Amino acid sequence: MSEYPIRIGPVEFKNPWFAASGCFGYGLEYKEHIPPSELGAVVTKTVTPLPRAGNPVPRLQETASGLLNSIGLQNVGLEAYLRDKLPPLVEAGGVPFVSISAASLDEYARMAERLTEFPEVVAVEVNLGCPNVDAGGDRDAAEARAVEHFTRTVKERLPDRAVAIKLTPNVTDMVPLARGAEQGGADAIVAINTLGGMDIDLERARPTFARERAGLSGPAIFPVALLKVWEITGAVRIPVVAVGGIASEREVLKFFMAGATAVQLGTVLFSKPTLLREVRSGVRRFLDARGLTHPHELRIARARETADEGPSQEGGKAWVPTR
Amino acid sequence: MGDDEARLQEPRSRPGQFAMLLAKPSQHLVRRPMSILDEGDGWRSYMVKPVGPATRELVATRVGDPLEASEPLGNGFPLPEELGPGPLLLVGGGFGIAPLHFLARRLDAMRHPPKYSILYGGRTARDVEREVLDDVLGPVLPSTDDGTLGFHGTCVDLCVREVERMEQRTASAVVLTCGPHAMMRALFDAVQDRVPTIHVSLEEIMACGVGVCMGCVAHTREGYVPICTHGPVFAAGEIFGFEHQLSHGESAHE
Numbered sequence: 203m204s205e206y207p208i209r210i211g212p213v214e215f216k217n218p219w220f221a222a223s224g225c226f227g228y229g230l231e232y233k234e235h236i237p238p239s240e241l242g243a244v245v246t247k248t249v250t251p252l253p254r255a256g257n258p259v260p261r262l263q264e265t266a267s268g269l270l271n272s273i274g275l276q277n278v279g280l281e282a283y284l285r286d287k288l289p290p291l292v293e294a295g296g297v298p299f300v301s302i303s304a305a306s307l308d309e310y311a312r313m314a315e316r317l318t319e320f321p322e323v324v325a326v327e328v329n330l331g332c333p334n335v336d337a338g339g340d341r342d343a344a345e346a347r348a349v350e351h352f353t354r355t356v357k358e359r360l361p362d363r364a365v366a367i368k369l370t371p372n373v374t375d376m377v378p379l380a381r382g383a384e385q386g387g388a389d390a391i392v393a394i395n396t397l398g399g400m401d402i403d404l405e406r407a408r409p410t411f412a413r414e415r416a417g418l419s420g421p422a423i424f425p426v427a428l429l430k431v432w433e434i435t436g437a438v439r440i441p442v443v444a445v446g447g448i449a450s451e452r453e454v455l456k457f458f459m460a461g462a463t464a465v466q467l468g469t470v471l472f473s474k475p476t477l478l479r480e481v482r483s484g485v486r487r488f489l490d491a492r493g494l495t496h497p498h499e500l501r502i503a504r505a506r507e508t509a510d511e512g513p514s515q516e517g518g519k520a521w522v523p524t525r
Numbered sequence: 526m527g528d529d530e531a532r533l534q535e536p537r538s539r540p541g542q543f544a545m546l547l548a549k550p551s552q553h554l555v556r557r558p559m560s561i562l563d564e565g566d567g568w569r570s571y572m573v574k575p576v577g578p579a580t581r582e583l584v585a586t587r588v589g590d591p592l593e594a595s596e597p598l599g600n601g602f603p604l605p606e607e608l609g610p611g612p613l614l615l616v617g618g619g620f621g622i623a624p625l626h627f628l629a630r631r632l633d634a635m636r637h638p639p640k641y642s643i644l645y646g647g648r649t650a651r652d653v654e655r656e657v658l659d660d661v662l663g664p665v666l667p668s669t670d671d672g673t674l675g676f677h678g679t680c681v682d683l684c685v686r687e688v689e690r691m692e693q694r695t696a697s698a699v700v701l702t703c704g705p706h707a708m709m710r711a712l713f714d715a716v717q718d719r720v721p722t723i724h725v726s727l728e729e730i731m732a733c734g735v736g737v738c739m740g741c742v743a744h745t746r747e748g749y750v751p752i753c754t755h756g757p758v759f760a761a762g763e764i765f766g767f768e769h770q771l772s773h774g775e776s777a778h779e
Binding site for chain 1: 545593741748
């Protein structure tokens with residue numbers, strides 16, 4: 203269904219509905235609810251060069267309108283992913299947007315080189331924002347030059363793939379990180395990863411999670427994600443894929459108005475794996491009622507442009523409410 | 526609590542399976558995993574311990590109220606036909622009695638059920654909801670830590686006594702247990718030398734229930750595996766035989 207095609211770098215996607223990394227498994231776990239072929243792309247569970255065991259339990263804690271997690275990138279590792287998980291997703295008509303994480307530039311280089319042998323991997327999301335690991339986590343990518351180097355290392359090896367850089371919001375300002383990714387040749391920015399958070403077990407009088415720090419997702423983080431997306435779309439020329447706190451078509455519409463090119467559904471899928479259908483029909487109704495034909499027409503004009511950059515993108519046609 | 530969506534769901538569930546539940550509407554985000562207590566034509570029941578606001582919402586629902594409910598999930602206990610001639614000891618600690626009740630009901634429905642007893646332990650008489658087991662045909666042996674009901678001691682102590690009474694019949698004995706983690710570990714330690722088959726049903730905080738989020742893992746010989754899809758029922762040795770090699774809180778990071 204190429205309802206609202208979008209382009210990220212060299213790749214065209216049939217629609218802007220993506221599943222967020224970590225929330226859709228390797229793409230087939232929810233196939234009875236949502237066949238992966240209905241999504242523009244499936245951003246897979248992050249894979250690392252070697253298998254990762256992940257963190258001890260507890261790994262989850264619900265908060266007010268949010269979910270804290272400390273999974274720690276448990277995954278099968280790149281080779282087992284390519285051998286066991288990628289083929290069935292492709293077979294099922296899913297578009298693999300493979301999320302990768304590594305602890306060093308060398309490791310990123312090797313992962314990217316290995317992926318050149320798999321042309322079916324049309325897109326790669328570089329996860330520079332995980333708060334739940336030591337090496338290669340958000341603290342190693344909280345600075346623009348580091349982001350630029352990681353980005354260039356992957357992109358120069360995968361010039362014909364869409365390379366998106368997923369950034370951490372756990373910094374004072376995400377805009378320099380986004381510019382670093384753009385400088386490094388990124389085809390898109392993905393914003394935001396989970397917000398750093400923690401919980402304390404009252405009975406045991408100690409931090410709930412073994413690593414103390416965890417990542418917050420869910421509706422609680424939507425306003426933060428919207429602001430970050432708004433700031434980034436005002437500062438870079440490459441597409442921004444918005445993720446964080448989508449619970450209905452309303453958040454999706456707001457992300458499009460803030461300038462996002464595509465959206466990722468995340469935590470909401472755990473309790474509503476079929477939300478995609480509601481989002482899709484809700485967005486269509488909203489567009490149809492206003493005589494619009496594509497979500498990118500929702501992008502709103504800015505009264506205040508960011509201080510040191512001009513208007514960010516030619517696609518920023520103002521949408522004036524009709525009533 | 527009635528589950529009106531259950532009517533549409535085939536096949537029927539296995540004892541030891543669980544469903545992800547949330548009141549509808551709810552103030553909460555992710556559904557909570559609950560063992561199935563019983564099911565019949567068009568309904569399914571659960572026993573919910575009010576440990577926090579989401580479970581209190583569930584407890585406040587009434588028969589016929591709508592629920593957010595998944596289909597039955599997880600592996601469940603071995604099928605009654607797979608359990609052999611017994612004797613079976615069903616050992617429940619607190620709310621861990623729920624899946625064992627369901628199992629006993631399925632055993633009662635067999636043409637030639639194996640011999641089984643239910644051992645149901647709580648701290649005090651108030652923690653033992655004896656009436657939950659009123660519709661079960663097999664013998665029920667309650668225990669309380671303070672002696673206010675039934676056997677004076679833990680259900681682990683009671684299980685040891687029952688195993689000793691079996692003498693040579695322990696060769697085909699099976700222990701199936703659900704309860705607090707520490708209780709199940711103590712039970713494994715106490716009877717593993719004499720009882721060849723022990724299955725435990727584990728509990729953990731879950732978000733998806735279908736192996737996607739990797740939130741609810743158990744540490745086994747294979748590493749961390751999701752309890753929702755690889756369990757919640759495991760051979761006890763798979764869990765406790767291995768866990769002893771780890772000190773508490775030790776991470777299994779690579």
